[in-house]
Structures are given as structure tokens and as C-alpha cells.
Amino acid sequence: MLAQTFIFLAAGTISNCVADFAQYTAAYIAPRKFEIEAEYTTPQSEFWIGHQPTEARPEAQSESVRNLTAYDADDRKIEINYTGEGTWRTEVGVSRISYQLVADHDEIKWPHGADEVAHPFGGGYYFTGKAFFVGAGTEDMTCPIEVRFDVPETWTLTAPWALGEHNGSASSMLDLFDNGFAIGPYKTITQKVGDLSLTSVFDDRLAEQVEPYIGGLLGDLLPAYTKYFGGAPAADYSTFHFAYPSSDGSAFARSFTLQYEYPLNMIERQLWSRLLAHETMHLWIGVVERTDQEIEWFTEGFTDYLAIKQLYRLGYLDDESLRSEIASIVTRHQLGKRMSGDTSLRAAGANKGQNWFLIYGSGAVIALILDAEMSLEKPGSFDDMMAKLFGKGKQSYDFDSLMAFLDGSSNGRASNVFKAVDKGLRANQINSRLNPAGVGVAGMMDRTVISFVDKCNKPKGCAPSFLK
Numbered sequence: 001m002l003a004q005t006f007i008f009l010a011a012g013t014i015s016n017c018v019a020d021f022a023q024y025t026a027a028y029i030a031p032r033k034f035e036i037e038a039e040y041t042t043p044q045s046e047f048w049i050g051h052q053p054t055e056a057r058p059e060a061q062s063e064s065v066r067n068l069t070a071y072d073a074d075d076r077k078i079e080i081n082y083t084g085e086g087t088w089r090t091e092v093g094v095s096r097i098s099y100q101l102v103a104d105h106d107e108i109k110w111p112h113g114a115d116e117v118a119h120p121f122g123g124g125y126y127f128t129g130k131a132f133f134v135g136a137g138t139e140d141m142t143c144p145i146e147v148r149f150d151v152p153e154t155w156t157l158t159a160p161w162a163l164g165e166h167n168g169s170a171s172s173m174l175d176l177f178d179n180g181f182a183i184g185p186y187k188t189i190t191q192k193v194g195d196l197s198l199t200s201v202f203d204d205r206l207a208e209q210v211e212p213y214i215g216g217l218l219g220d221l222l223p224a225y226t227k228y229f230g231g232a233p234a235a236d237y238s239t240f241h242f243a244y245p246s247s248d249g250s251a252f253a254r255s256f257t258l259q260y261e262y263p264l265n266m267i268e269r270q271l272w273s274r275l276l277a278h279e280t281m282h283l284w285i286g287v288v289e290r291t292d293q294e295i296e297w298f299t300e301g302f303t304d305y306l307a308i309k310q311l312y313r314l315g316y317l318d319d320e321s322l323r324s325e326i327a328s329i330v331t332r333h334q335l336g337k338r339m340s341g342d343t344s345l346r347a348a349g350a351n352k353g354q355n356w357f358l359i360y361g362s363g364a365v366i367a368l369i370l371d372a373e374m375s376l377e378k379p380g381s382f383d384d385m386m387a388k389l390f391g392k393g394k395q396s397y398d399f400d401s402l403m404a405f406l407d408g409s410s411n412g413r414a415s416n417v418f419k420a421v422d423k424g425l426r427a428n429q430i431n432s433r434l435n436p437a438g439v440g441v442a443g444m445m446d447r448t449v450i451s452f453v454d455k456c457n458k459p460k461g462c463a464p465s466f467l468k
């Protein structure tokens with residue numbers, strides 16, 4: 001449920017590219033085995049792969065990399081040493097590496113789910129870039145990287161960087177690493193709204209019960225989000241859906257992945273729509289900001305809140321489900337405060353897994369209170385603020401610049417709400433802030449009851465107007 005971001009990318013080095021940074025070629029040589037070669041335009045001496053250690057695999061993703069060999073500009077072999085935490089180093093500049101990648105990732109359970117790493121399905125393979133490619137360099141991060149696959153003719157490559165059938169161009173090392181891709185005998189579905197194009201791959205086992213529902217849901221969400229934000233990001237995105245022993249979801253730079261508990265439990269449908277609405281919302285919120293850990297509460301909490309709001313507007317949540325979703329936001333905040341102790345919201349992002357309830361719960365409570373209070377003053381002003389933020393385009397926000405923007409659009413209210421929630425609000429304190437806007441809250445630590453304050457005899461549509 002969380003995407004790892006590499007610290008070194010936070011520096012955001014922008015360099016002028018005169019040439020592509022690297023070219024990767026991946027040949028499928030046997031079941032579960034790829035032979036990969038990478039050539040670098042400038043010599044490199046540090047190499048890395050994603051690193052999510054587990055007891056079963058203390059050296060994590062790097063354990064699936066075999067026979068890593070390095071060569072200098074004259075194609076002479078160079079000594080390369082694994083130095084731990086998914087990193088290899090050389091003394092001499094390296095122009096080319098080769099290695100075998102064994103797709104054995106499904107043999108163990110990964111700490112943040114298979115969707116963060118890799119999983120074979122339907123005769124092909126799903127990987128995240130950071131489990132497949134050995135990356136290099138700390139500079140030239142924003143230079144394009146060419147990727148080419150040598151695979152059976154009938155296979156398709158689905159990746160946000162796919163241009164041709166089996167090749168593509170990642171815009172940067174981040175784009176290569178922080179995305180999922182699928183390679184195998186898959187058929188794909190592409191949905192478009194404006195300049196946003198979304199290509200999806202589904203596991204065959206999901207063909208009858210999941211694919212039509214998710215396809216229809218995306219068909220509703222994409223135009224609704226576009227309307228809400230006054231535009232859609234111009235980009236190619238990919239989504240991956242496979243069956244797994246447990247459900248999960250992860251968002252990456254230009255892609256997201258959902259895994260569905262199999263055998264399917266159709267009662268989970270409402271959970272899928274929540275996950276999908278959340279991950280799709282990340283196409284509008286959170287992709288550019290996510291390099292700053294101090295605003296994870298915004299990236300995750302606002303995304304979650306807006307996803308709930310949109311699902312209600314579109315009729316995927318009825319009044320009762322909406323109340324239960326709001327109750328769950330408040331409960332998460334309570335649990336987060338207890339489980340994360342004195343950790344502040346700004347600091348919580350540095351350990352997202354540990355502070356999950358705090359980040360998601362408190363972030364969504366901030367969005368909810370801010371929306372309620374701003375809308376009371378001027379209906380629609382919270383929604384306008386979100387559209388304005390999107391309209392400013394791709395920018396890297398840190399805590400101060402984000403708060404400056406939110407405060408500028410809310411007369412300083414954002415800071416006020418943030419501080420109150422950061423200190424911790426009990427259910428009755430949340431009630432005093434939400435009640436004037438028509439939402440009643442009561443609760444104890446692990447349970448919350450929500451009511452819509454206005455007398456409403458209609459079977460549905462009773463939520464106060466700011467939620468509609």
C-alpha cells in the first residue's frame with residue numbers, strides 16, 4: 001500500500017541531456033529468467049536496485065540478480081562488489097553491465113506486497129522497474145533511458161514508457177524505476193480522456209468478474225476527476241491487475257497496480273472501488289509532490305478524502321457507506337495518534353509503513369475539516385483550491401510551499417486545521433468543527449459514529465452539500 005521513493009531522487013538534479021543516459025536490453029532466455037544488459041553514455045561506478053529486506057531475503061531484490069558483470073569503455077571486465085542494501089560499487093568507471101534476473105519473487109512474501117516488487121501471472125510477468133533494472137549514477141537522473149525487450153512475438157509490453165511493441169523510452173531514472181510494467185502474452189485495454197491515456201492489463205482469472213467492473217469504474221472516474229480538476233494530466237499511464245492471496249494496491253510515478261485476493265470474494269467490490277479511486281486520484285495528486293516525505297499526509301490523506309467524495313458523487317457509495325467511510329477516517333486518526341505516539345505529521349512520512357494510520361487518517365481529517373469550514377464560508381471553495389493546485393502544473397512542493405499555497409487559498413485556515421489535527425483531535429472536538437457544516441461525529445478510540453445533521457427523509461442524497 002505504499003510506494004517507496006529513493007532518497008537520492010529528492011535532490012531533483014536537473015541536467016541538460018545531450019544524449020540518452022543509458023540503454024537497457026532485456027532478453028527472455030528461459031522461464032523465469034531474463035538476461036539484461038545496460039550501456040551507459042558516461043562511465044558509472046555505483047549501481048543499485050530496490051531494497052525491501054525480509055527475513056527470508058535479507059538482501060531483498062538484489063538476491064534475484066545473478067552474475068552481475070561490469071565492463072569498462074574498452075569492454076574489459078572490471079571487478080564489481082556488492083556492498084549491501086541493494087548497492088554495487090566499482091573502483092573504475094563502468095560503461096556496460098550484464099546480469100541475469102531470476103523472476104523468483106513470488107517465492108516469498110514482500111513487506112509492502114507483491115505489487116511493490118514482482119509477480120508472474122498468465123504466462124507472463126509483472127515487475128516494478130526497481131525490482132528488474134539495476135540502475136546507475138546519481139547524476140543525469142532526468143536523462144532519457146531506452147529500454148528494449150527481446151521476447152516472443154506474441155508478447156506485449158505494457159509500461160508507461162512503451163512506445164513500440166517491445167521497446168520504450170523512460171524519461172528519467174525515476175520513471176524507469178518507479179513504475180510497474182507487464183511483459184507477457186497479454187491483451188491490453190486503453191482508455192482516454194483528453195491527453196491522458198490509461199492502458200490496463202488484467203490477469204485472465206479476473207476476466208469475468210473484475211475486468212468489466214474495473215473498466216466501467218475507470219470509465220466513470222477519469223471524466224469525473226478531469227471535470228473536478230479542470231483538466232487531466234497529459235501523459236501515458238499504465239495499470240496492472242492480478243490475482244493474489246491477498247488484496248493490495250500501489251501507485252507509482254506513472255502507473256498503479258492492484259492485486260485482488262483470489263479466489264475472489266465479490267463482497268470486496270466496494271474495497272476495489274476504494275482502492276482504484278484512490279490510486280487513480282494519484283494521477284492528479286501526489287505524483288510530483290511525493291518526493292517530499294513531510295507532505296505524505298497531504299499526498300495520501302487528501303487523495304483518500306477526494307476519492308471518497310468522488311465515489312459518493314458518482315453513486316458508488318450510498319449514504320450509509322459514505323458515513324462509514326468518514327467514520328473510518330476519524331478512527332484512523334485516533335488509532336494513528338495512539339500508535340505513532342509523539343511523531344508529528346511532518347516527521348511521520350519518513351516511516352510511512354509504521355505511521356500508516358497517522359498519515360492516511362490525519363491527512364484525510366485535515367481535508368474533511370478544511371472542506372467543511374471553507375465550504376461553509378464559500379461553497380465550492382475547497383474544490384476550487386484543489387483545481388487551482390492542479391492547474392499550477394507539475395511543481396515540487398515541500399511542506400512550507402504547500403502550506404503557503406493552501407493558506408493563500410483559505411485565509412490561513414489550512415495551517416490552523418493542520419496544527420489542530422497534528423496535536424490530535426478527539427471525536428467530540430472533530431464534531432464541534434464539522435457540526436456547523438452538517439456532519440455529526442461521536443466516538444471513542446476505535447469506533448466512530450457519523451450522522452448527517454439535517455433532517456433528511458430521502459433514502460439517499462442526505463449528505464451535506466459540501467460532500468456532494
Ligand SMILES: [Zn+2]
Nearest residue numbers: 251282300303
Ligand atoms: Zn496512495
